Amino acid sequence: MSHDAPTLDEAVRRLLQEAWHLSGEDGHAAAQLDRLYGRLQEPLHIAVVGPRRSGKSTVVNGLIGDQVAPLPLGDGHDVVTWYTDGAQPHVIAWTADGAARELATTRTTRGLRLDPRTTRSSGITDLKVAWPARSLRHLTLVDTPGADPADDGHRAASEPAVAEADAILYASPEIRATDLHLLHNAQHGAVATATPVNTVIVLTHADQVGGGRIDALLTARQLARRHQRDPAVTATCSGVVAYGGLVALAGRTLSDADFTAVAAIAAAPRDAQDACLMSADRFAGEDCPLPVDADVRRRLLHRFGIHGVRLATTLARTGCATRTELAAELVRRSGLAELREVVTGCFVERRTVLKARTALAGLDRLADRMPGQDGVHLRARIEQLLATAHDFRELRLLAAMRSGQxxxxxxxxxxxxxxxxxxxxxxxxxxxxxxxxxxxxxxxxxxxxxxxxxxxxxxxxxxxxxxxxxxxxxxxxxxxxxxxxx
Missing domain, CATH: 1.20.58 (Methane Monooxygenase Hydroxylase; Chain G, domain 1)
Incomplete structure (x- = not known):
């Protein structure tokens, strides 16, 4: 191997310069190339996608380490939201005509909230949230509007962000045939075919498996491992991870008041605990005999979920004697560490090859619109780089091994x-x-x-x-x- 061989990043930059010369006086092509070149300088873009109510926001919050998502507008609908690193929290709104303005926000126990009077019927298409978080130093999280496969309006709103993402986290409570079909269809084009898309499926709501039993998260992990051995699943993604978002966030944000309430429940007679923890309705009901006010129980239920309350109570009863111990054990059991390891291993550590892949996909789209031999030449150069760059060969081989080829x-x-x-x-x-x-x-x-x-x-x-x-x-x-x- 020659020491003088260009790195993948260098080779892609040279190809962008070559495309610049081929584009001539085409202003639209020049603008696209400027954007592609700029993307190489930016942090990795990871799009978080999935059906409505699939737990996308819990994935975003877990990776950021704080409760900041979702950010619905005044009329209740969601837009594409970009989470980036920043010294101070602030939110910029973008409209379809390219105008931008800063929005007033309020921090509540349920996360960051916008003033509905400033966002209702405002034509906002995108939000950019700056948030001080170590995890955002090397990546930008793109939270997309939740949509059903047949919901063309919501899909159209998020498609540009997804198409230009360097990697995808697909959030879903379960892996269905429609999910696999959607992910398979996303892998179109010469670049996607030659370099399998880096998608990780996140089994959200893992704490609700089996009705939210105490062993729900363990069962969900076993389910994720079974999915990873399924050729139909491995053909569309790099991995599957189980994640209990409410449990993770509860552990990250556990307060002294929360711990005091959980400890009081854990100290109550077991028959009272078992009776009240059978369902969310019983736990939140006014006639629940546990020594904790109904308002406090409802707050715990909102933040922990019924499984999280059961788990926290069991842990407090069986050895987690301090707030710090309980918080650490909740986070450990939630699957947050595994989710972050997957994001780091599959995405962040491969950011150079993923960003190169995004640039080549953009060049491939540009080649389709170039006249005559210019487009043919550019596409041939793209195919040559895809075939010879060892970074891409590694991705193809890993995909082939996962699928059993x-x-x-x-x-x-x-x-x-x-x-x-x-x-x-x-x-x-x-x-x-x-x-x-x-x-x-x-x-x-x-x-x-x-x-x-x-x-x-x-x-x-x-x-x-x-x-x-x-x-x-x-x-x-x-x-x-x-x-x-x-």
Missing amino acids: VAFTAEAGAEAQRLLGGNGTDAAVRLGADHELSGGELWDLTADALRRWQQHAEDPRLGLPERRAAAAVVRSCEGMLVGLGR
């Missing part, structure tokens, strides 16, 4: 996935090694992996797809050796 033994398959960056692109993660190892130790481990996969690539007992896949793993190992140096 390439099949190694369980041990070899797990190692191949790691070395290809399926668990993260850091060298130590690819090698399954301790982050404390020195560069020399990582180099030795990489060299061992390289020799092992060179043998796989030449093994006549393996099928042709597996030998080709092994050769790609060899290429990844060679890239790591160059990066580690010696």
Whole structure:
């Protein structure tokens, strides 16, 4: 591997410059190229999409670490909302004619709220929310209006944001055939076909599985793992993660008053607890015999959900003796850590290749409108880059392994996935090694992996797809050796 070979980012920038020269005096094309080039400088754009009431806002809130979504307008409808990092919270509204203005907001116990008098019938199409959050330093979250597959109006409102997103989090309480069909249809165009779209399905409402039993989150995790072994699911996404949004947010924002109320419920006689926690209606009812006011119980129910109240009460009764302990255990059980790990491993650590993919998709659309041989030439250059860039080859191979098109033994398959960056692109993660190892130790481990996969690539007992896949793993190992140096 040559030290002088351009990186993927450099190759894409060169192709944008080439397209600029081909566009000539076309002002519209020049504006599109300016926007594509600008996107390369911006944080990763992750669109959060899904049906209405699918829990998209709990995904946004969990990743941000605060209750800021949703932001309905004065007439009650939602618009595309962009969450970015900012020193101070503020909201900018955009209208269809490109005008922008800052909106007054109020912070409530239910999150950030807009003044309905300033947004009703205002023609607002997009909101941009600046919020001080460490998690937003490397990404922008795009919360899209919830829609049913047949709802063309809402789909039209969110399609541009989804089409131009670098990655997608698809939120849904369950994986249905309509969800898979929608995700499959999103993978159209030469770039999407050559570089499988990076989508992660988030099983929201995981705390409601089985009627919200105490083991609901555990059951939801098992369900997510089963989905990840389903070829119909793995063909459309990079992973499936179960997430209890209310439990996660309850843990992140647990107050002393909340803990006091939960502890009082946990100290009540078990028969009273069991009777009142059978349903949300019983728990919130005026005749509930628990030693906590009805208003406090309804507040807990709104913030925790009935499963969250059951879980928090059980945890408080069986060992979480302080607010800090209870908050930490709620967050741990919610699946928030797994969700963040998936977003980091699948998206943030691959932001260079994902942003390059977005730029190439934009160039592909531009090539369709270029006259004569200019469009043909640009499309050929795009296809050449897609075919030769190893970053894209890794994505294609990971997708092929997930869908069963390439099949190694369980041990070899797990190692191949790691070395290809399926668990993260850091060298130590690819090698399954301790982050404390020195560069020399990582180099030795990489060299061992390289020799092992060179043998796989030449093994006549393996099928042709597996030998080709092994050769790609060899290429990844060679890239790591160059990066580690010696």
